[in-house]
Amino acid sequence: MAGKGTTLDMSLFYGTTEQKQAFCRDLLHVLRTRGGVKLQNHPIPDKDIYDLFSWTKKFFELPLETKMKAEHPPQANPNRGYSYVGLENVGAIRRDGKITRDIKETVDFGSATDDLVDNRWVPEEDLPGFRAFMEYFYDKAFKAELDILTALAIALGVDEQHLRSIHNRAENEFRILHYPAIPASDLSDGTATRIGEHTDFGTITLLFQDAVGGLQVEDQENLGTFRDIESASPTDMILNIGDSLQRLTNDTFKAATHRVTYPPSIKAGDGRILPERYSVAYFAKPNRQASLLPLKEFITDSTPCHYDDVTAWEWNNARIAALFGM
Numbered sequence: 001m002a003g004k005g006t007t008l009d010m011s012l013f014y015g016t017t018e019q020k021q022a023f024c025r026d027l028l029h030v031l032r033t034r035g036g037v038k039l040q041n042h043p044i045p046d047k048d049i050y051d052l053f054s055w056t057k058k059f060f061e062l063p064l065e066t067k068m069k070a071e072h073p074p075q076a077n078p079n080r081g082y083s084y085v086g087l088e089n090v091g092a093i094r095r096d097g098k099i100t101r102d103i104k105e106t107v108d109f110g111s112a113t114d115d116l117v118d119n120r121w122v123p124e125e126d127l128p129g130f131r132a133f134m135e136y137f138y139d140k141a142f143k144a145e146l147d148i149l150t151a152l153a154i155a156l157g158v159d160e161q162h163l164r165s166i167h168n169r170a171e172n173e174f175r176i177l178h179y180p181a182i183p184a185s186d187l188s189d190g191t192a193t194r195i196g197e198h199t200d201f202g203t204i205t206l207l208f209q210d211a212v213g214g215l216q217v218e219d220q221e222n223l224g225t226f227r228d229i230e231s232a233s234p235t236d237m238i239l240n241i242g243d244s245l246q247r248l249t250n251d252t253f254k255a256a257t258h259r260v261t262y263p264p265s266i267k268a269g270d271g272r273i274l275p276e277r278y279s280v281a282y283f284a285k286p287n288r289q290a291s292l293l294p295l296k297e298f299i300t301d302s303t304p305c306h307y308d309d310v311t312a313w314e315w316n317n318a319r320i321a322a323l324f325g326m
């Protein structure tokens with residue numbers, strides 16, 4: 001297998017025909033068994049990712065009243081703008097009905113050319129250059145997304161053009177996250193965490209994290225077992241499968257449950273402070289009007305269709321409403 005374990009070298013995708021085939025095959029294998037994969041030498045330049053983290057930090061370091069100028073509405077839609085600690089609780093979607101608070105603050109963005117909802121920005125003079133950089137990065141991530149979708153289409157033997165065409169409007173969501181420093185003991189009774197267990201709603205998520213750690217993904221071959229995903233560098237791209245790809249592939253891919261908790265080196269009883277953590281997630285989604293009915297390649301006599309027909313937008317809205325306790 002090319003690459004080590006859960007890390008793959010995406011430059012192979014741009015190499016010879018054999019290298020490209022091997023990369024696609026390995027990508028499929030790791031995603032199906034582990035639920036997530038780390039990509040190195042992917043098409044987003046390292047400098048852009050270092051700049052992304054530096055802008056992210058600058059945003060969250062603004063005074064609260066400045067950040068609130070770009071406030072996320074108190075309800076799920078439109079999912080745009082700044083959510084202060086406590087506004088959104090991913091754990092609210094737990095099946096047992098209990099709420100676990102997420103100790104995080106976030107900003108959600110969409111495409112700059114989205115014709116349905118506008119982004120919410122702090123005034124340019126409060127953080128000059130932030131908006132231009134975020135719009136630039138959104139585009140870079142979109143191009144990387146299309147190449148990864150092509151690789152998945154090749155690996156799965158599905159129509160590459162079709163998969164790309166149902167993602168061609170870039171109706172994606174992009175989020176920067178800051179987990180403030182907190183005493184490890186705050187997480188010990190289960191009423192609070194960094195981000196509760198969940199699956200993402202879209203097709204694939206491209207995730208970047210700093211060196212703090214704490215991200216865990218459920219192993220697809222040992223459900224209930226979560227593996228720590230650590231990045232050698234913030235430029236590592238962590239790729240997860242979301243609900244929409246599970247539906248489109250009729251459960252060939254399962255959406256990977258993940259969460260963020262203590263870094264591996266810190267335990268609840270340590271009396272230590274969890275250092276602050278920054279991460280960035282790019283949620284690639286099908287076009288809002290695209291059907292999430294499984295693709296024809298995944299429906300056979302022995303594997304009937306597992307899902308009803310819903311549009312990507314209907315699915316997104318049903319899932320996101322739960323995060324705001326609606």
Ligand SMILES: O=C(O)CCC(=O)C(=O)O
Pocket residue numbers: 175177195200207209215258259260278279280281
């Ligand atoms: O912070 C992270 O590493 C994960 C964030 C995440 O899972 C999300 O925002 O959906």
Ligand SMILES: [Fe+2]
Pocket residue numbers: 198199200258281
């Ligand atoms: Fe997530």
